[in-house]
Amino acid sequence: MSATSIEAGTAPGDAAPAASAPARSFLVMPSVLVLLVWMIVPLVMTLWFSFRNYNLLDPTTQGFAGINNYAYLVTDPDFWASLRNTLVLLASVLVITVGLGTLLAVLFNQPFPGRNVARVLAISPFFVMPTVAALVWKNLMMHPIYGVLGVVARAFGMQPVDWFSQFPLASVIGIVSWEWLPFALLILLTAVQSLDNEQREAARMDGAGMIAQFFFITLPHLSRAISVVIMIETIFLLSVFAEIFVTTSGGPGNATTNLAFLIYARALLQFDVGGASAGGVVAILLANIVAFFLVRTVARRLET
Amino acid sequence: MATLSLRNVRKAYGPVEVIKGIDLDIDDREFVVFVGPSGCGKSTLLRMIAGLEQITGGDLNIDGKRVNEVGPADRGLAMVFQSYALYPHMTVSENMGFALRLAKVPKAERDTKVKEAARILQLGPYLDRKPKDLSGGQRQRVAIGRAIVRAPKVFLFDEPLSNLDAALRGQTRIEIARLHEELATTMIYVTHDQVEAMTMADKIVVLQAGRVEQVGSPLELYHNPANIFVAGFIGSPRMNVIDATVVSAGGGGVEVRLPSGAQIVVEVAAGAMQPGMPVRLGIRPEAMRIDPSGPIAGEVRLVERLGGLTLLHLGAEGRDDLIVQVEGTSAVEAHQAVRVSADGAACHLFDADGLALPRLARHQLVA
Ligand SMILES: Nc1ncnc2c1ncn2[C@@H]1O[C@H](COP(=O)(O)OP(=O)(O)O)[C@@H](O)[C@H]1O
Ligand SMILES: [Mg+2]
Numbered sequence: 001m002s003a004t005s006i007e008a009g010t011a012p013g014d015a016a017p018a019a020s021a022p023a024r025s026f027l028v029m030p031s032v033l034v035l036l037v038w039m040i041v042p043l044v045m046t047l048w049f050s051f052r053n054y055n056l057l058d059p060t061t062q063g064f065a066g067i068n069n070y071a072y073l074v075t076d077p078d079f080w081a082s083l084r085n086t087l088v089l090l091a092s093v094l095v096i097t098v099g100l101g102t103l104l105a106v107l108f109n110q111p112f113p114g115r116n117v118a119r120v121l122a123i124s125p126f127f128v129m130p131t132v133a134a135l136v137w138k139n140l141m142m143h144p145i146y147g148v149l150g151v152v153a154r155a156f157g158m159q160p161v162d163w164f165s166q167f168p169l170a171s172v173i174g175i176v177s178w179e180w181l182p183f184a185l186l187i188l189l190t191a192v193q194s195l196d197n198e199q200r201e202a203a204r205m206d207g208a209g210m211i212a213q214f215f216f217i218t219l220p221h222l223s224r225a226i227s228v229v230i231m232i233e234t235i236f237l238l239s240v241f242a243e244i245f246v247t248t249s250g251g252p253g254n255a256t257t258n259l260a261f262l263i264y265a266r267a268l269l270q271f272d273v274g275g276a277s278a279g280g281v282v283a284i285l286l287a288n289i290v291a292f293f294l295v296r297t298v299a300r301r302l303e304t
Numbered sequence: 305m306a307t308l309s310l311r312n313v314r315k316a317y318g319p320v321e322v323i324k325g326i327d328l329d330i331d332d333r334e335f336v337v338f339v340g341p342s343g344c345g346k347s348t349l350l351r352m353i354a355g356l357e358q359i360t361g362g363d364l365n366i367d368g369k370r371v372n373e374v375g376p377a378d379r380g381l382a383m384v385f386q387s388y389a390l391y392p393h394m395t396v397s398e399n400m401g402f403a404l405r406l407a408k409v410p411k412a413e414r415d416t417k418v419k420e421a422a423r424i425l426q427l428g429p430y431l432d433r434k435p436k437d438l439s440g441g442q443r444q445r446v447a448i449g450r451a452i453v454r455a456p457k458v459f460l461f462d463e464p465l466s467n468l469d470a471a472l473r474g475q476t477r478i479e480i481a482r483l484h485e486e487l488a489t490t491m492i493y494v495t496h497d498q499v500e501a502m503t504m505a506d507k508i509v510v511l512q513a514g515r516v517e518q519v520g521s522p523l524e525l526y527h528n529p530a531n532i533f534v535a536g537f538i539g540s541p542r543m544n545v546i547d548a549t550v551v552s553a554g555g556g557g558v559e560v561r562l563p564s565g566a567q568i569v570v571e572v573a574a575g576a577m578q579p580g581m582p583v584r585l586g587i588r589p590e591a592m593r594i595d596p597s598g599p600i601a602g603e604v605r606l607v608e609r610l611g612g613l614t615l616l617h618l619g620a621e622g623r624d625d626l627i628v629q630v631e632g633t634s635a636v637e638a639h640q641a642v643r644v645s646a647d648g649a650a651c652h653l654f655d656a657d658g659l660a661l662p663r664l665a666r667h668q669l670v671a
Contacts, residue, residue, distance in 0.1 A: 198389035201356050206403035206454070207377035216402070220393040 049277035056271035069278035101184030126182035130242040191225035306457035313362035339501040340511035382451035553577040566599035572661040586652035589629040598645030
């Protein structure tokens, strides 16, 4: 790919000959080296610490721990809970944002008065930073006493829901979905707009109603955009942290602790850098496994 | 079996009226071509017939039944779009069978019909390909196949050849004409290309600015254009139009004087023509020839040699783009002074409003 673009850059008949292969690699070496150091140093340090006894509260215990850090990790019920929470959070937010995003994209593509304003409003949550979004939801929306939802519940004579203690994970999922729905909507809306109108008309002539048009024409057209949304969101959703830190701090118990929060808690609440590093290595593995399958399926989709 | 009739059909987008009252009858098995310059409303009219566009006023009848409010799928029509509008994620056979699949036709029957259409269009080897793996001409045939499979009462084509190269266009034109004969259904075909209209149509409808200018057979339009717009639009190269003045009008025709003083007798009915009235004289390039004793004198500005024919662009009668069609063997060169004569029986005369005066003798082919 890069080779062809380099060749495309030098037009045929261009006076300057392309650099020979060794010279070329020599010239790109510095940037490759910087990137390599940039990536490798933290990775190697994480790996290194994950096999060491390294506790900030007890500087006297040092030396190699062997696989002890990993052994503690996999026998810790918190770890498995956090793994489960990470995946539940990921899957739920993906389903909600892609599902709702597709529906909204199709709706926002219909002409209606005030459509442009509505589009801007629907997309604006994306510009609110996660900590602020989480704080707003926690204190202004979902708080059982001061929150809007509580006020509404009381207005109907119902008991307000204490969201973060009764449905902690669902609440976090709700907040994160609210943040990522605009992103999905934005990508999917541009994809819907690029659908050839004559295709839809041909389907109408073929006897497709609104629903058949959606499933046979619009949805297949959106499949690429949907896979792009899934890929990008997955990368960010595996490491959700601010929303959890601000709202529940991983609790109650470990109900909303995901892998990112678990690592943070290990390192900076329990000061166990070795254990946290082991968690980090697991997180890297998880991300790579997910990325492997994801990139493969997405790449296959983008090919066609 | 399908006849169509349009009665005072209108279309307005907000305050702008783009179809301004069209009356038209289309017979069973007729090949009708809507032709006109870009933006005259051809596509809009076709889409109204298809049901893709609301009809603002008037009646559209298919087989005598008013269908203004019937949905596009229920009118029994099929349309071939300019962009082909194939479904990119479906194979050729899925594309062609989509309408049947929506109509819940059993798979076996569907396959038979798709195979039959593929046979007619020679698409057999491509049934499992996706549209992106086909050439332009093949895509075009798939789009036609999608229409054939539905066995519609009327085929609608919207400039189906405009995305093809010249050679393929000529070939596909013949194929569509052959298809019309084989399927024996009514077809309505939209184009801005008068060659397509002339070669394919049983009946040409010339449209301009949302109105019908003239309806007739290709030769009728060529030999007896109703007005100066149709005269200029039908026929290639274009008809030459020269301002002239009536000298005398009688039973044998109308004699007119050209700007240079040259006089020509045109064999048209004089009607209300009086000497001194301004008229416009229409002479087709093929109705003129080099003639040392001809009345029109001019200088050749440009020679276009097409091989079999040669087109001379003449500076004469105050114009520099008078086109004369001569034999390809003609030795005439640019900047040469020539005299030409025009066949008075083949000339056209238009009054001040642009309406044609009726010819005295009708051409034998359009009797
Ligand atoms: N959706 C629309 N809204 C407003 N004007 C339109 C619309 N569609 C077409 N028109 C106008 O109607 C006229 C006829 O268009 P069309 O039927 O596409 O012309 P053509 O003869 O080239 O196919 C044009 O002047 C065009 O600007
Ligand atoms: Mg058009």
